[in-house]
Amino acid sequence: MILPCPEDVRHYQRYPLTLTLVALNVFIFVLIFSGMKSTLSVSPLLEQEGLTLTGRLYYQFVQALPADQQALLPGWVREVQSHDSEQLGVLGAFALRDSRFVSSAEKTVFYGDDVQIAQWQKDFSTFRSKYQEQILYKFGLSSIKNKPIAWLTYQFSHSNWIHLLSNISFLIFIGAAVEALAGSGLLLVIYVLGGFAGGWGFLLSDVHGTVPMVGASASVSALLAFYCVAETRLRIRFLYFVSPMPGQYGSIYLPTLLIVPLFLLVDLANLWATPEGFGGGVAYAAHLGGTVFGLLFGLLFRASSVRIARPL
């Protein structure tokens, strides 16, 4: 594990906004998960048979789409064979992420086992209403639901402890660095606008998605990219940990630009390596949206700093 840690975060009073943002993320996480436990995971729709049935219906839905819309679907969706139940199960999982299907499935007339279809429509209706009741759905950003407030709330919401801890560990180290470099005001601007850019990147990559995106990772990516460009020092301190044995953890001064392969390039590689329609739980496109914003903002910051520093 390696993390950029240019500032000594033990002097926490120097980074009031970073700590406020961290506290806000933790507070909202606790708020989300102090509610009722979701029963969504026990829906018959998410069992193997339910997914296969959903896949069958989605297959009919796809066949009924005009050719130009079919062409927009991921290539593998068009390769699925209707007699292969394993593939239909995978297709079913994808179907539940397609907003066009989700919004029209209850009204669409399907052919097949009418008894199963009637039961599926009932289960689907229950699933959909439970899904929409979820706090993460309300706070998250997705193509099917992108109310203006969700653009902000998603930046402070997390889906689980690991998600929260990984994001806030980066936020602490890189937030402190940006706050020391550019000040609290700019940190807030980069965090929020980076989040917006991440949201925009996510919606561009997931035009018909139903799964809401949550997390501060787009904002953190924006901060990383900003720092990478704005920092003028050639080398900064990184913390590394290989094992608890002596000499295998500590700090090392490495080029600031190393942030690019270590964190930003990874997102691009993962985005390209993921089969279309299956994000694997990480919104790489959102990270990239935040990164692009951070890079541009960093360049602007650097240019303006140089102009100010240069004597008239």
Added chain:
Amino acid sequence: MVIADLSAPETVPKNIKSKQTPIASVSDRFIAFILDFLIISPVVSLLMAGMIRQTKTFFLLDAGSSQGALAAMLVLASVFAVVVLLQTAFLYYWQATPGQLFLQLRVQAYPHEQERLSLNQALLRSLLWCSGFLLFAVPFLEIASHPLRRAFHERASDTIVVTLKKNFDDGPHPLESRFIASWMRMSFLFLLLVGVLGFFKTYYSLQAGLYKDSSAPDSLICKEMKDTDLVGAARLDAALALFLLDAVTSECLNKEADAFLWSQSSNVRDFAYLAKYVAASEAEQDKYLDKACETPSSSCALARYLADDGTPRDLEKAEGELWSVQLLKSEDKYTNKDFVGNLEILTELQKVPALQAALEKRFVRGVWALREPGKEGSNSKGRQPASATKNGKSFIELFKEKYEVP
């Protein structure tokens, strides 16, 4: 700084021409390796992203995909090649990998001093370094055991890793060296043993046909139905008859019925619903009965017969050509102790290859009942009744002939 900075950029480079070779320490080399991994792996991932996505897609659609396995092998081979090329380029132009540059390490020619590494040295070193991972990194143990910390890939390419820091390594203690060398030998022996066992096991499995392509997709058609020539309504009829004979499971019948119902061109939907009704759980049976009886039909009559309140009149309304109906009629005759009638129908049904094996028990049961004294229609006085003959032979004779009973 609380923790020492291992990259030590402020140190004065050591003169490599001094008498003592400034051997790089194992920990510095290990951290350099980790840094290399962190820096190079995103670049390699980026270059391979398209191939990795294609491979993932193959496995997504078919977990046992041979296309996927082939694509995965291509990805591994490409990763190997890209890593070798990147490392060669770094060694040739900078005499160090990125991680080694940050840790103030350099790769130099040894024992013959040169200004810089030749392209051959850089390429051979990189190639052998990568190959070391094919042996589960065991060859790298030599870095800990060799007096000059030179592993096989370094000795073969006449190179050595040196440090530019003031303090350098003295090499391992002889005892340490012997211990690690023997440990490495043991590891190689273990790998050899696993390799030999793996080879023979794989060869045996290959001979036994365990690697035959059995990756047929999890079809919507039931695999328990052996007769693949049957198609259409006849197949579903056979599946229903076999289910009634306990020769296939309800899951199988369900699959067969589903294949009909989910086919847009199906014209035997009521019969498929009848099959679903028979195979369904108690909670769902009523729904399927209603679907089978949406319009008055032979299937509806059969479904009503199979329902608890069914009567033989319902069976008469059903289409007599259906094998499942004939089977039920034969059962009806058996219940009514018309064993000859029962056997006549069974003999006709046994002409259907798909049903032949499953009907054996019923046939034997019928013959047995025919011979049992005291049963109506049976050979109570030890004489074959004329009605019991079929093509000039009695069922008993047919039975003896069929099962080679003396």
